[in-house]
Amino acid sequence: MLMFLFLVLALAVVVGAVTLAVVGGGESAPLQDAAPERLQDPLPADRPLHGTDVESLRFPVAARGYRMADVDDALSRLAAELGERDARIADLQSALAGARAVRPRPEESGAEDGR
Numbered sequence: 001m002l003m004f005l006f007l008v009l010a011l012a013v014v015v016g017a018v019t020l021a022v023v024g025g026g027e028s029a030p031l032q033d034a035a036p037e038r039l040q041d042p043l044p045a046d047r048p049l050h051g052t053d054v055e056s057l058r059f060p061v062a063a064r065g066y067r068m069a070d071v072d073d074a075l076s077r078l079a080a081e082l083g084e085r086d087a088r089i090a091d092l093q094s095a096l097a098g099a100r101a102v103r104p105r106p107e108e109s110g111a112e113d114g115r
Contacts, residue, residue, distance in 0.1 A: 051083035 043053055054075050
């Protein structure tokens with residue numbers, strides 16, 4: 001019986017100490033609110049996205065959400081298509097620059113006609 005009373009008293013002391021710590025007793029502040037789950041490395045806002053940005057993107061895991069495999073597949077496809085798009089744009093820009101370099105200027109063609 002004495003052991004039972006000792007355990008009940010010890011339990012009451014522990015519960016009281018934990019309650020005091022949580023409520024904010026003493027010099028320390030109460031427990032801080034949990035930080036909301038956010039992206040650890042968000043997408044850059046100061047430049048266009050690249051395929052590597054999408055590949056390195058990691059979403060926090062939550063109790064309710066999407067299947068990770070589906071999200072990974074979608075992000076992989078998006079990263080690949082961004083890479084293909086960027087390569088195609090670079091090809092078109094270099095072709096346009098080459099076409100502009102070859103085409104004569106209008107004032108040069110008028111000088112040849114003797115006008």
